[in-house]
Amino acid sequence: xxxxxxxxxxxxxxxxxxxxxxxxxxxxxxxxxxxxxxxxxxxxxxxxxxxxxxxxxxxxxxxxxxxxxxxxxxxxxxxxxxxxxxxxxxxxxxxxxxxxxxxxxxxxxxxxxxxxxxxxxxxxxxxxxxxxxxxxxxxxxxxxxxxxxxxxxxxxxxxxxxxxxxxxxxxxxxxxxxxxxxxxxxxxxxxxxxxxxxxxxxxxxxxxxxxxxxxxxxxxxxxxxxxxxxxxxxxxxxxxxxxxxxxxxxxxxxxxxxxxxxxxxxxxxxxxxxxxxxxxxxxxxxxxxxxxxxxxxxxxxxxxxxxxxxxxxxxxxxxxxxxxxxxxxxxxxxxxxxxxxxxxxxxxxxxxxxxxxxxxxxxxxxxxxxxxxxxxxxxxxxxxxxxxxxxxxxxxxxxxxxxxxxxxxxxxxxxxxxxxxxxxxxxxxxxxxxxxxxxxxxxxxxxxxxxxxxxxxxxxxxxxxx
Numbered sequence: 523x524x525x526x527x528x529x530x531x532x533x534x535x536x537x538x539x540x541x542x543x544x545x546x547x548x549x550x551x552x553x554x555x556x557x558x559x560x561x562x563x564x565x566x567x568x569x570x571x572x573x574x575x576x577x578x579x580x581x582x583x584x585x586x587x588x589x590x591x592x593x594x595x596x597x598x599x600x601x602x603x604x605x606x607x608x609x610x611x612x613x614x615x616x617x618x619x620x621x622x623x624x625x626x627x628x629x630x631x632x633x634x635x636x637x638x639x640x641x642x643x644x645x646x647x648x649x650x651x652x653x654x655x656x657x658x659x660x661x662x663x664x665x666x667x668x669x670x671x672x673x674x675x676x677x678x679x680x681x682x683x684x685x686x687x688x689x690x691x692x693x694x695x696x697x698x699x700x701x702x703x704x705x706x707x708x709x710x711x712x713x714x715x716x717x718x719x720x721x722x723x724x725x726x727x728x729x730x731x732x733x734x735x736x737x738x739x740x741x742x743x744x745x746x747x748x749x750x751x752x753x754x755x756x757x758x759x760x761x762x763x764x765x766x767x768x769x770x771x772x773x774x775x776x777x778x779x780x781x782x783x784x785x786x787x788x789x790x791x792x793x794x795x796x797x798x799x800x801x802x803x804x805x806x807x808x809x810x811x812x813x814x815x816x817x818x819x820x821x822x823x824x825x826x827x828x829x830x831x832x833x834x835x836x837x838x839x840x841x842x843x844x845x846x847x848x849x850x851x852x853x854x855x856x857x858x859x860x861x862x863x864x865x866x867x868x869x870x871x872x873x874x875x876x877x878x879x880x881x882x883x884x885x886x887x888x889x890x891x892x893x894x895x896x897x898x899x900x901x902x903x904x905x906x907x908x909x910x911x912x913x914x915x916x917x918x919x920x921x922x923x924x925x926x927x928x929x930x931x932x933x934x935x936x937x938x939x940x941x942x943x944x945x946x947x948x949x950x951x952x953x954x955x956x957x958x959x960x961x962x963x964x965x966x967x968x969x970x971x972x973x974x975x976x977x978x979x980x981x982x983x984x985x986x987x988x
Contacts (some may be wrong), residue, residue, distance in 0.1 A: 542619040555787040571747075618646055627656055633665035647754075654836060674849065680865040683712065703825065704817050706846035706871035711810040713865075714853040718803050721860065726799035730859045732852070734957035734986035737895060741957075747859065748799035749790055750852050755806040756789035757782045757848070761841050762809060764829040765816050770809050781832025783988045819840070840878055847875045851956040865947060872920030875946055877986055879955045880914055880924035884931035895979045899929035907931030912978050915945040928974055941971030944978060954979070957986030 621627075626649045632638050633646045650657045679685075691699075700708055728748050732743045745753070759770045760782070769775045772790040776784050793802065816837070817824055829841040836844065850867055857864035866872060890896040903909045912935070915926040925935035945967035946954075953959045961979035968975050 523756045562606050563739055580604050618811060620648065623649070623653065623656075626653075627659070630656060630660050630663055634660060634667050634929075635855070644937045651950075680713065681868065682885050684709065684868060698818050699817050699824070700814060701821070701839075703874070704814060704842050706867060706874055707810070707842045707849065708814050709871060710846045710849040710853070710867060710962060711807070711814075714849055714856075715803075717808050717857060717864065718747075718751070718800075719852060719861065723799065725860045728859045730855050732855060732988065734988055735960075735983040736981070737893075737984075740960060742842075744789070746799065747800050747856050748793065751802045751806050752789045752854055753786045754849060754852060755802060755809060758783040758806070758809055758813065758845055758898065759785065760831060761813060761829055761838070761845060763839065764841075765813070765820075765824065765826060767812060767816065769807055777894075779830060779832065784832075787986060806892075813842075826907075843874055843878045846871065847878070847952070847956075851952075851958070866919070866952075873922060876916050876920055876922070876951060877924070879951070880916075880926065883914075883981050883983060884933075886984055887926075887928065887977060889932045890977070890984060892983055895980070897973045901929055903930065903933050905932035906934055908936040908939050910974070910976050911935040911937070911939045913937065913940045913943040914978070916941065916948050916951050918944060918948040921948045926978060928977070940970070941949070942968075942972075942974040942978075944975055951982070955985045957983055959983075 582817040626646055629638060629642055629646050632644060638646060646660075650660055713959055726747045728747050730745055730747055732745060732750070732753075734741055755770050759775075763769050768864050771785065771789055771792065774788050780788075823836065827838040828835045829838055831841075835881075839978040846867070854864050867875065887896055891898065901910055909930060910928040912926045912928055914926055916924070925937060925940070927933040928941070934966055946965060950959065950965055954961065954964050960982045961976070966975075966979065
């Protein structure tokens with residue numbers, strides 16, 4: 523049969539079988555080109571029987587009784603004993619030969635960079651104890667590695683923008699330059715805008731703690747990143763309206779004269795209408811650009827323009843320094859809330875901010891004295907005459923020396939009439955002026971009249987506000 527039910531079996535002795543020369547593989551079979559069997563069909567071998575069809579497997583050998591050793595175990599013990607005896611008779615293996623001098627010398631550079639494997643490091647260090655030439659070369663390579671440029675951080679240098687602009691303006695000066703007293707505001711708003719550009723929706727809702735000093739105690743207010751930008755925009759609006767620009771609060775602006783706190787509350791109420799948190803960024807940025815452009819075109823003619831801050835009025839040049847200082851301080855509050863580093867202003871801008879705070883101290887002292895928060899004056903003098911003086915020494919970047927009149931804002935502070943001396947770091951002084959450091963905790967070197975020192979430290983903290 524040639525169907526699947528049964529295959530034609532062959533007999534090895536039958537002609538045409540695999541061992542027959544006449545079969546397909548034989549010399550006379552079809553495979554050799556010889557004549558094939560006449561009238562016969564090719565025989566197909568039957569399939570092999572499966573292993574499962576060959577009957578049950580033999581039973582396993584019964585386990586040996588305890589204490590009875592099998593022949594296999596005896597053989598294994600005999601082999602192990604023989605191997606142990608042969609190993610004891612063999613001499614110990616010799617230590618591997620160290621790499622040649624040429625190879626070890628080629629590894630000195632990688633060793634100096636700590637790029638060798640543990641085996642290579644051990645081989646090189648063992649070689650250095652025996653080869654003076656390689657030891658000298660390794661020492662020079664290690665010193666050279668210390669001169670390599672360290673890895674730069676991924677964050678851009680905060681001074682990069684200033685350097686690029688300085689280089690560009692050096693080659694092609696601006697046709698309408700930014701006034702020197704407006705440059706700190708321009709720089710700090712640009713830095714804050716760069717920080718805001720990297721923030722996501724969730725970070726705009728991050729809680730921010732605003733701190734300042736009122737009277738004799740610290741105060742604070744909780745808001746969000748969006749609330750801080752709204753606060754900056756609302757207070758910048760005082761400068762904008764003084765220049766004749768549109769009020770950023772629009773219809774939400776309070777009626778009549780209003781200070782920074784009232785305008786901030788009005789802005790926060792207007793922001794509670796469900797608008798997107800980052801929707802305040804573009805209006806604030808556009809307003810800051812408009813302010814810089816306006817004062818640049820106006821030039822020195824607007825430097826003394828009065829800007830009202832509630833009961834206080836400042837010239838425009840001091841107002842923009844004040845706005846630059848507050849922009850830096852609140853940018854630091856935002857950076858702290860989102861866990862991001864933030865750099866202080868450059869030395870020249872920081873010096874202008876410290877100078878503004880020092881110039882305001884005599885008037886603040888007089889105001890605190892009228893409120894009963896400072897000691898009475900000891901020696902009143904005519905306006906412009908030398909009076910009792912405190913020497914304020916601000917150290918570090920942007921620092922300097924200032925002489926503060928103690929008894930009257932119209933008096934002249936001079937080194938000859940100094941009765942007290944305070945020395946503190948520039949950043950510490952700015953944090954004190956921002957209300958972030960309590961006066962009694964300020965890290966200041968002190969010498970002289972303690973009442974005068976206390977009055978000046980508390981007056982510096984009173985410069986802060988919401």
